Amino acid sequence: MKKKTIPKIIRIILLTFFLIFALFPLYWIILTSLKPTYELYTFPIKYWTINPTFYGYKKLFEFVNFKQYFSNSIFVSFLASFISTIFAMLSGYILSRKEFKGRYVIILFLFFSQMIPSYLIMVPQYVMFSNFHLINKLISIVIVYSGFGAAFSTIMARGFFDRIPKSIEEAALIDGCNEIQSLFKITIPLMLPGLSAILSFSFVNNWNELFTAVMFLNTSNKYTVPVGLYSIVSKAGVQWNVLAAGIVVALLPTIIVFAAAQKYIIAGLTQGSLKD
Numbered sequence: 596m597k598k599k600t601i602p603k604i605i606r607i608i609l610l611t612f613f614l615i616f617a618l619f620p621l622y623w624i625i626l627t628s629l630k631p632t633y634e635l636y637t638f639p640i641k642y643w644t645i646n647p648t649f650y651g652y653k654k655l656f657e658f659v660n661f662k663q664y665f666s667n668s669i670f671v672s673f674l675a676s677f678i679s680t681i682f683a684m685l686s687g688y689i690l691s692r693k694e695f696k697g698r699y700v701i702i703l704f705l706f707f708s709q710m711i712p713s714y715l716i717m718v719p720q721y722v723m724f725s726n727f728h729l730i731n732k733l734i735s736i737v738i739v740y741s742g743f744g745a746a747f748s749t750i751m752a753r754g755f756f757d758r759i760p761k762s763i764e765e766a767a768l769i770d771g772c773n774e775i776q777s778l779f780k781i782t783i784p785l786m787l788p789g790l791s792a793i794l795s796f797s798f799v800n801n802w803n804e805l806f807t808a809v810m811f812l813n814t815s816n817k818y819t820v821p822v823g824l825y826s827i828v829s830k831a832g833v834q835w836n837v838l839a840a841g842i843v844v845a846l847l848p849t850i851i852v853f854a855a856a857q858k859y860i861i862a863g864l865t866q867g868s869l870k871d
Contacts (some may be wrong), residue, residue, distance in 0.1 A: 627839035634766040649837035664823035679744035687752025755789030
């Protein structure tokens, strides 16, 4: 009995330390956002506050147009995620179900495209979008995010489609469905958990992206949340409580998305339980 108990205790201790290590940065950001200004620079460092205040949050929305940044990010992230997910759904189905010449070349190209650092192609992108007069427009960010997200999302979608037995579609064809009806009435409903996972990961990547947005957006009314947080540092020096408040607000959509889609993400990642 003792031989089983000791490893269990050790595992619990290690997991507890890991949990503390993982959650401490989040705790520190929230604490900093609630600290009065004079407590930010006290020594020794205080790991709690007895005078919590929402000054940082108030200053955040007074000092900068954070509401506009937030709405811009919501628009860009959701639209780009939706477009890349739709593209991934259709292209992933074709790469999974159809045999054609060059299929594996396309798959390898999608894999290798993920290895290219985005900042290497920013200058050509900027020149191209400038020629089309799309600089400082949110639609340009949507186009870039959709393109980058579609490659990774297609790889994920193909993997999910591979896990769905072809026999289900074949049965639908025997029952009188054509291929398109089989796709939208049978296969895609089975893929909803996978699509939820793809949409969630795509949204988080788009929400947190900074470098492309900094290059393409020039005026404050077009800023997304990451660019807005970056501008807070340059405008106000470093007001740590204001910056921390902005980070906390910026975290909320990603937390809500993952909380709402959690069961679908888990179902999508475990979809391999379907077997022929």
